[in-house]
Amino acid sequence: MGSKELFFQRYADLGESPRDVRVHQTIRVNTLKTTHQLLKDRLERNNFKLERIPWLQDGFAVKKSKQSIGSTTEYLLGHYYTQEAAAQLPVHVLDPKPGDMILDMTAAPGGKTTQMSQLMQNKGTIIALDLSNRLYSLKNNIERMGASNVMVYKKDARFVTDFKLQFDKILLDAPCSGNFVGDREWFEKRTFDDMKVRARLQKELIKAAAKVLKPGGILIYSTCSLEPEENEEVIDFILKKDNSLSLALIDLPIGDHGLPKAFGQSFHPDMAKCRRLWPWKSQTQGFFIAKVTKQ
Amino acid sequence: MKQLQSFVAKWGIEFPYAREELIESSQNVFLASKEQRERLTQIPRDIFSIGLPLGGIRRGQFVPSFVLLDEIAARDVKKAILSEKAEWLFICGRDVFKEGVVSCNAFQGDFVIIQNTRNECLGYGRLENGARVFIKNLLDRGDFLRRERQAGRQR
Numbered sequence: 540m541g542s543k544e545l546f547f548q549r550y551a552d553l554g555e556s557p558r559d560v561r562v563h564q565t566i567r568v569n570t571l572k573t574t575h576q577l578l579k580d581r582l583e584r585n586n587f588k589l590e591r592i593p594w595l596q597d598g599f600a601v602k603k604s605k606q607s608i609g610s611t612t613e614y615l616l617g618h619y620y621t622q623e624a625a626a627q628l629p630v631h632v633l634d635p636k637p638g639d640m641i642l643d644m645t646a647a648p649g650g651k652t653t654q655m656s657q658l659m660q661n662k663g664t665i666i667a668l669d670l671s672n673r674l675y676s677l678k679n680n681i682e683r684m685g686a687s688n689v690m691v692y693k694k695d696a697r698f699v700t701d702f703k704l705q706f707d708k709i710l711l712d713a714p715c716s717g718n719f720v721g722d723r724e725w726f727e728k729r730t731f732d733d734m735k736v737r738a739r740l741q742k743e744l745i746k747a748a749a750k751v752l753k754p755g756g757i758l759i760y761s762t763c764s765l766e767p768e769e770n771e772e773v774i775d776f777i778l779k780k781d782n783s784l785s786l787a788l789i790d791l792p793i794g795d796h797g798l799p800k801a802f803g804q805s806f807h808p809d810m811a812k813c814r815r816l817w818p819w820k821s822q823t824q825g826f827f828i829a830k831v832t833k834q
Numbered sequence: 835m836k837q838l839q840s841f842v843a844k845w846g847i848e849f850p851y852a853r854e855e856l857i858e859s860s861q862n863v864f865l866a867s868k869e870q871r872e873r874l875t876q877i878p879r880d881i882f883s884i885g886l887p888l889g890g891i892r893r894g895q896f897v898p899s900f901v902l903l904d905e906i907a908a909r910d911v912k913k914a915i916l917s918e919k920a921e922w923l924f925i926c927g928r929d930v931f932k933e934g935v936v937s938c939n940a941f942q943g944d945f946v947i948i949q950n951t952r953n954e955c956l957g958y959g960r961l962e963n964g965a966r967v968f969i970k971n972l973l974d975r976g977d978f979l980r981r982e983r984q985a986g987r988q989r
């Protein structure tokens with residue numbers, strides 16, 4: 540049995556009927572620079588066909604295109620960001636407001652950072668961390684999108700307590716093993732050991748996040764992995780470790796509940812409050828989102 | 835900082851920023867708000883990027899950001915407006931030929947802001963008025979894609 544069969548068998552064991560999925564390219568309109576209608580009119584004049592995604596605030600699917608959506612004048616002017624539909628959800632769940640002080644723990648290349656800036660209307664502060672060379676892409680995207688309320692540090696987020704700051708809102712869009720949608724080689728690249736290494740890092744990151752979250756604050760944990768080891772198991776770990784934390788219900792018109800159990804392991808009884816996007820149901824990338832609050 | 839000032843001086847306009855708004859970090863200059871500058875004192879570490887980048891040194895030369903060029907383009911400076919076809923070629927890194935220019939108020943040797951017919955700043959150049967090349971491309975927005983390609987190669 541090849542890797543694809545192994546992974547699909549795992550999803551089947553979790554009660555799913557997995558199959559291959561092709562998703563449309565999607566964009567997020569940058570309302571700091573333009574409006575939905577203006578951008579739609581402009582791109583459609585250039586032979587693109589855009590369709591509003593009803594469950595996103597600023598998301599459009601690109602239904603037809605004659606040129607790459609990643610290299611138009613409008614793209615270079617920062618009128619939109621090419622961001623997968625499901626990837627636009629975690630920020631909506633965090634619900635950034637103008638004036639907030641937000642920690643974006645693993646920020647590069649900045650899809651969600653610039654999305655937050657736009658919802659904050661550039662008011663308040665985002666402290667954005669990352670440690671890879673993708674920081675240069677983050678800086679470019681800040682410039683292109685005009686996201687002026689971001690402070691970026693090259694920093695291992697596991698040690699964010701060094702900053703001696705506490706946050707009302709935290710986004711931990713964790714490094715993960717990804718999913719197979721749009722990546723033909725994904726199955727060949729991934730091993731279960733790989734996943735375990737990621738899960739270890741994810742647990743360290745969420746532990747650090749919990750330490751710098753203010754009482755009454757919100758922490759969003761998200762990944763684009765479908766594997767319970769990188770999702771429910773990480774959330775279960777932190778809820779057990781810190782009893783001031785609990786899960787809040789994510790109310791979205793798309794996706795399934797988090798899994799109450801996986802491969803013989805039972806998780807925290809509130810896990811159903813999390814959200815899971817299975818690609819063959821949502822027609823998006825795979826995604827997992829948890830909303831953790833602190834007493 | 836000095837390079838930023840002399841770049842702005844080339845356009846014959848007043849320096850648009852107050853000294854205290856500017857933060858320098860690893861050969862880049864940023865425009866930071868008061869709130870950000872206060873936060874900066876609370877986090878005593880090297881900052882990678884703060885607020886909006888205004889420009890930085892690349893291969894020994896000052897390269898302005900598009901935030902800075904937009905600021906300059908909003909002033910009364912020399913400008914050239916390109917046709918739609920020439921706009922695309924310019925963004926692809928090409929110099930501008932006379933046929934592509936819809937209007938231009940610059941003279942030979944002037945620095946010019948390059949705009950499309952919607953008055954959006956696409957970059958800047960220098961008017962040469964040569965036999966073929968009318969405006970030499972000094973920086974265009976396609977640079978965002980070139981930077982990404984370069985970063986991708988380095989990863």
Ligand SMILES: C[S@@+](CC[C@H](N)C(=O)[O-])C[C@H]1O[C@@H](n2cnc3c(N)ncnc32)[C@H](O)[C@@H]1O
Pocket residue numbers: 644645646647648649650651652668669670671673694695696697712713714715
């Ligand atoms: C899923 S990506 C983030 C995507 C980003 N939030 C966006 O929306 O564009 C995960 C990021 O975590 C970064 N990362 C990995 N380990 C890290 C660590 N220990 N501290 C900070 N960032 C880390 C990676 O470099 C990568 O850029």
